[in-house]
Structure formats: C-alpha cells, structure tokens
Amino acid sequence: MIIEGKHYRTVWFDQDTNVVSMINQIKLPFEFEIVHFSDYRQTAEAIRNMTVRGAGAIGATAGYAMAQAFVETEDWELRQEARDFIENTRPTAVNLFYATAKVFEAGRASVSEAIGMAQMIADEDADGCQRIGEYGNTLIQHKQRILTHCNAGWLAFVDYGSALSPVYAAHNAGKQPFVYVDETRPRGQGARLTAYELFQNEVEHRIIADNAAAFYMAKGDINMVITGADRITANGDVANKIGTMEKAILAKEFGIPFYVAAPFSTIDFAMESGALIPIEERDDEELLYHEGPDEQNTIHKVRMASPGSLGLNPAFDVTPAKYIKAFITDKGILKPDELKQFQ
Numbered sequence: 001m002i003i004e005g006k007h008y009r010t011v012w013f014d015q016d017t018n019v020v021s022m023i024n025q026i027k028l029p030f031e032f033e034i035v036h037f038s039d040y041r042q043t044a045e046a047i048r049n050m051t052v053r054g055a056g057a058i059g060a061t062a063g064y065a066m067a068q069a070f071v072e073t074e075d076w077e078l079r080q081e082a083r084d085f086i087e088n089t090r091p092t093a094v095n096l097f098y099a100t101a102k103v104f105e106a107g108r109a110s111v112s113e114a115i116g117m118a119q120m121i122a123d124e125d126a127d128g129c130q131r132i133g134e135y136g137n138t139l140i141q142h143k144q145r146i147l148t149h150c151n152a153g154w155l156a157f158v159d160y161g162s163a164l165s166p167v168y169a170a171h172n173a174g175k176q177p178f179v180y181v182d183e184t185r186p187r188g189q190g191a192r193l194t195a196y197e198l199f200q201n202e203v204e205h206r207i208i209a210d211n212a213a214a215f216y217m218a219k220g221d222i223n224m225v226i227t228g229a230d231r232i233t234a235n236g237d238v239a240n241k242i243g244t245m246e247k248a249i250l251a252k253e254f255g256i257p258f259y260v261a262a263p264f265s266t267i268d269f270a271m272e273s274g275a276l277i278p279i280e281e282r283d284d285e286e287l288l289y290h291e292g293p294d295e296q297n298t299i300h301k302v303r304m305a306s307p308g309s310l311g312l313n314p315a316f317d318v319t320p321a322k323y324i325k326a327f328i329t330d331k332g333i334l335k336p337d338e339l340k341q342f343q
C-alpha cells in the first residue's frame with residue numbers, strides 16, 4: 001500500500017537481523033509509526049496488544065514470531081513453549097493458528113525452512129488479497145454504494161486487504177465506488193483505520209454510526225455490503241468483528257447482497273459450525289473510554305460511560321451462512337455450500 005508516495009506492507013521480517021517490523025496500528029490514524037521487535041515474545045505481545053490486528057496481518061505476524069523462535073533456540077521444548085505463547089495471544093482469527101502450525105512443521109526440516117515458510121505465508125496473504133480484489137471488482141458496478149464493517153483493508157492483511165481490496169480495484173478501474181464506513185465500536189477500527197485507508201487512497205467515503213446502517217438501507221442508498229472474516233467454518237458460518245451479524249440480518253431484510261471477502265487461510269475446515277468458534281472477550285475499558293488527540297496532538301483517554309458501571313466487550317460475533325450471498329475468495333466467488341469442495 002502506498003502511504004505518502006511510499007510502498008509499505010503492514011508487517012515484514014528481516015531474516016538477517018531476526019527483526020519483525022510493522023506499522024503501529026495503535027497510533028493510527030493520528031501518527032504513522034513503524035515499530036521493530038527483535039524476539040518472538042515482543043512480536044507476540046504486539047499481536048496481543050493490537051499493535052498489529054486483522055486476521056491476515058496477525059497470521060503473518062504469528063508466522064514471523066514462530067520463525068524468530070526457531071532462530072532463537074534449538075531446544076524443541078522451548079520452541080513448543082514459544083508456539084503456545086504465540087497462540088495464546090488472540091483466540092478467534094484462525095490465520096494465526098494456520099501460520100504457527102505451518103512454520104512449526106517447516107521448522108522440523110531446518111531453521112531456514114521455517115523462515116522461508118513464514119515469508120511465504122506473508123507473500124501468499126498479499127497475493128491472495130490482490131486476487132480477492134480482482135474477483136470482487138467484477139461484482140461492483142459504476143458508482144455503487146458499499147457498506148463495510150470494521151477494518152478489512154490492507155492494514156488487516158499484509159497488503160491490499162480483503163473487503164476493501166475489491167473497492168480499491170473498482171476505484172482504480174474508474175468506477176468511483178462510495179463506501180459507508182461503520183465506525184465499529186468499541187475500538188473504532190472503521191472510523192480510525194478504514195477511513196484512514198480510504199482517505200489515503202482517495203476513495204469517497206463517509207463514516208457512519210454503527211446504528212445508522214438500517215436508515216441508509218431503508219432509503220435504498222446501500223447497494224451491497226462487503227465485510228471481512230476472522231474465521232469461516234466448514235458450513236460457511238463466519239466470525240467477524242462484533243456487529244457484523246446485525247448488518248447481515250439487515251441486508252437480508254432489505255434485499256441487499258451481503259458478501260464476505262477472505263482468503264482461504266481464514267477457512268477452518270476442521271471446525272464444522274460457527275457455534276464452536278472461540279470468541280475473544282476484551283477489556284471493557286475499550287467500551288467505557290474513548291481515546292484521541294487534542295489540538296496539540298497529545299493523546300487523551302476520556303471516560304464516556306457512567307462512572308462505576310462495568311461493561312461487556314465480546315470482540316466478534318458469528319454470522320450464520322444463510323445470510324451470506326457469497327464469499328469473495330482468492331480462488332473465486334463461492335456460495336457458502338461451495339466452500340467444502342476445496343477442502
């Protein structure tokens with residue numbers, strides 16, 4: 001992705017120094033900062049504290065962290081300990097587990113195989129997302145108005161993104177898409193990250209409150225919905241950022257096609273249905289406080305909920321397959337019941 005004229009990936013690995021570098025997504029959109037991590041524990045911590053987030057990006061980062069661990073120690077017990085440590089950072093996005101398993105298996109041959117696998121996972125993520133853009137673009141008509149939820153753009157992957165990749169492809173093809181960006185409470189990945197990406201790419205968009213989608217759907221202003229996914233089960237159910245399910249139900253009510261864009265690394269064929277997906281519960285501070293800069297650019301955290309009250313903060317919900325018109329994948333556009341044939 002191009003930021004101020006320079007191409008960046010969201011996360012990358014220098015195998016000569018064993019350092020993982022990434023864009024610090026905690027500071028975006030107010031500050032663009034690159035951070036560097038020289039051991040697997042630091043890299044895993046960056047997943048846990050959401051310096052890096054989004055299914056593909058945490059998958060690539062977890063693969064890199066696993067490779068770092070192989071460089072750091074030859075002891076198989078410690079390598080297993082490292083794998084457990086990395087896998088205990090965030091439970092829902094399956095890309096993380098896909099990457100640690102692949103790098104760990106490759107590492108049985110040699111350290112350089114582990115590193116090669118980690119690099120390959122990141123490259124495949126970027127290539128797959130580019131293909132998602134090409135396939136998804138075929139669904140987008142001139143001047144279509146698209147609703148998206150959370151951030152499933154290039155920041156959530158190594159490059160291009162999933163839900164936003166078709167939007168970028170359509171934009172580059174001159175179709176002038178317009179994007180309604182759900183703010184995505186409580187962390188605001190839509191208002192902060194999706195809006196930042198679209199602004200950088202000069203795609204026309206507006207941030208809307210999470211509860212405004214029905215209003216625009218009822219007016220006939222939204223032509224299609226595209227979201228990402230953190231885990232897709234064998235039957236086509238989808239875990240994605242909290243609030244996705246209600247958008248899917250609304251879309252069905254208003255006869256608007258609801259698409260889920262994701263690479264095959266997000267499909268968990270070993271899990272039969274969405275009821276089995278572990279859902280991350282996050283700190284209620286994300287809900288009860290807001291964070292942002294004052295006019296001097298100093299970041300402040302302010303409480304916005306009644307003092308003394310506690311919150312509940314599930315990070316994801318599960319959209320049943322019946323609400324999904326199709327998946328936009330790196331292997332083409334597939335109906336929920338067509339996924340299994342690729343198992």
Ligand code: MRU
Pocket residue numbers: 053054055056149150151152153156157162189227228229230240241242315
């Ligand atoms: O909690 P996050 O920010 O890591 O959430 C993951 C997501 O970015 C979304 O659920 C997204 O829509 C799918 S991941 C590309």
